[in-house]
Amino acid sequence: MINNQKNSILIIIVLIVMVLLSGGILVWQYFKTLEKKGEALEEIKIARENKMEEIKITEENKVEKLNEIYPKFLAMEACQGISQGRTSEKIVALTFDDGPNKEYTREILSILENYNIKAGFFIKGKYAKIDPELVKEIFEKGHIIGNHSFSHPNFIHISEQEIKEEIKKTSEIIYKITGEHPIFFRPPFGACSPLMIEILREKNYQIITWSAMTNDWDPVTAEHIAQDILRRVGPGGIIGLHDGCPSMMGGDRSQTVKALPKIIKELRNRGYRFASLDDLLNISAYSPTNDSRSQSHE
Ligand SMILES: [Zn+2]
Numbered sequence: 001m002i003n004n005q006k007n008s009i010l011i012i013i014v015l016i017v018m019v020l021l022s023g024g025i026l027v028w029q030y031f032k033t034l035e036k037k038g039e040a041l042e043e044i045k046i047a048r049e050n051k052m053e054e055i056k057i058t059e060e061n062k063v064e065k066l067n068e069i070y071p072k073f074l075a076m077e078a079c080q081g082i083s084q085g086r087t088s089e090k091i092v093a094l095t096f097d098d099g100p101n102k103e104y105t106r107e108i109l110s111i112l113e114n115y116n117i118k119a120g121f122f123i124k125g126k127y128a129k130i131d132p133e134l135v136k137e138i139f140e141k142g143h144i145i146g147n148h149s150f151s152h153p154n155f156i157h158i159s160e161q162e163i164k165e166e167i168k169k170t171s172e173i174i175y176k177i178t179g180e181h182p183i184f185f186r187p188p189f190g191a192c193s194p195l196m197i198e199i200l201r202e203k204n205y206q207i208i209t210w211s212a213m214t215n216d217w218d219p220v221t222a223e224h225i226a227q228d229i230l231r232r233v234g235p236g237g238i239i240g241l242h243d244g245c246p247s248m249m250g251g252d253r254s255q256t257v258k259a260l261p262k263i264i265k266e267l268r269n270r271g272y273r274f275a276s277l278d279d280l281l282n283i284s285a286y287s288p289t290n291d292s293r294s295q296s297h298e
Pocket of ligand 1: 097098148152187188189
């Protein structure tokens with residue numbers, strides 16, 4: 001009887017110890033996670049405060065390190081670009097990405113002409129090469145041409161050499177067609193690494209992001225596109241829509257085309273006027289010489 005009691009007490013003690021131990025491990029793991037989360041947040045904070053060098057990226061560990069800290073550079077803030085004009089006036093600029101596109105760019109050009117609006121077109125070098133006439137048409141109608149890379153890769157995943165090539169090739173194509181050296185660069189996917197920012201700044205590009213964009217690359221309705229943009233836009237806003245079609249995102253831009261007049265009419269109803277991107281930002285869209293790009297002609 002006494003032995004049985006002893007055994008029961010022993011079992012209970014063992015059980016209590018086990019519970020305490022596993023509880024302890026859980027608590028320890030929880031604090032460990034918190035610590036890791038804190039470190040990650042701290043790194044993001046540093047990146048946002050424009051002190052990229054504190055992440056200790058050296059020439060040797062650059063690619064490895066950037067891939068390691070990649071997820072937070074998906075945040076558009078990491079681009080440290082211009083996402084809107086500094087004004088409290090009801091002025092906005094329209095921009096279009098991923099073109100030129102034979103079908104949809106022309107439709108957009110005709111809508112813009114009807115409403116007498118000058119927009120910005122961030123073109124893909126690859127498409128511009130296929131259809132230089134269309135790029136010329138955009139330019140001659142008074143719209144701004146910006147660089148949106150050659151093949152639309154995620155710049156976080158490519159090498160320094162590839163980053164340079166993507167930018168340079170596209171600017172050269174734009175120069176061949178328009179006689180102008182573009183200054184405005186829009187990062188594909190709005191993804192930026194410190195390395196590409198450094199390269200772009202070195203060559204005096206202006207990184208232009210946006211303040212109002214929607215998923216018009218998805219199969220959504222014109223109504224959805226218009227409502228989303230109208231909800232997000234404010235004074236000085238840069239509106240980002242898509243006239244072109246990266247194959248990976250599907251190619252139908254008919255709903256964007258359909259949404260455009262709705263957006264224009266409603267914003268005008270609200271007292272907004274449309275400015276060209278360079279006027280809104282008060283920054284020249286082109287460089288008078290290719291001095292700043294000297295390395296791209298080495
Ligand atoms: Zn794009």
